[in-house]
Amino acid sequence: MPITISLVEDHSGLRESLATLLNNVPGFRCLDPYANGEEAVSKIPSQRPDVALVDINLPGMSGIECVAKLKRELPDLQILMLSMYEQSDLIFDSLRAGASGYMLKSAPAADLINAIEQVHAGGAPMSMQIARKVVRHFQDTKRHRFGIEKLTPREQEVLELVVRGCLNKEVAARLNISLSAVRAHLHVIYGKLRVQSRTQAVIRSLGCELPGDHGRPAPASRVK
DSSP states (O other): OOEEEEEEOSOHHHHHHHHHHHHTSTTEEEOOOBSSHHHHHHHHHHHOOSEEEEESSOSSSOHHHHHHHHHHHOTTOEEEEEESOOOHHHHHHHHHHTOSEEEETTSOHHHHHHHHHHHHTTOOOBOHHHHHHHHHHHHHSOTTGGGGGGSOHHHHHHHHHHHTTOOHHHHHHHHTOOHHHHHHHHHHHHHHHTOSSHHHHHHHHTTOOOTTOSSOOOOOOOOO
16 A cells, blocks of 8 residues: 655745655655645545655644644644744744654655555654754753653664654664563653653653643553
């Protein structure tokens, strides 16, 4: 089955170019593209795509608001934010809203294709410049918040690679451990950080709160 992709981009030329690119990739199928968040939120839930590419700077409803509304309707939808901007607040707001990755529009087509494959496989892909910002924040933030200090040195290594957007097999290769060991580490990390997904773990590592942090019991973790 092909990976089905919804596209939300207000610039008509870029929207058409991206749709053409995606439909020419074996294993991809671009569904109807949308020019604004309102139309996307209205129609995408009935199409139930695997992945959505959402421009952060949409007219009317912002891309971040569009992401939040789509995730409420389709919790399992993997969303990749597209942006011209590298500002940290936009990156973190996108992740908090439910985006699983963040790519610059200036990224080569091959990088975007790879990012779609990664996010569909459960990864958290980011353009290199964005990943550097996220990792820098991870390294600089006061990590005593939200249980980061409870992680062992190995668990912190695993989490930092997850923050960089690595898939489980890439974490295993870089740390020279088995895939089952990576999954075991992630299960423990999710429990200590009180999260359910890779994206939520990234948000925690940035020292950010998640909805429902106050007074809610720890959720069961789902390791991917």
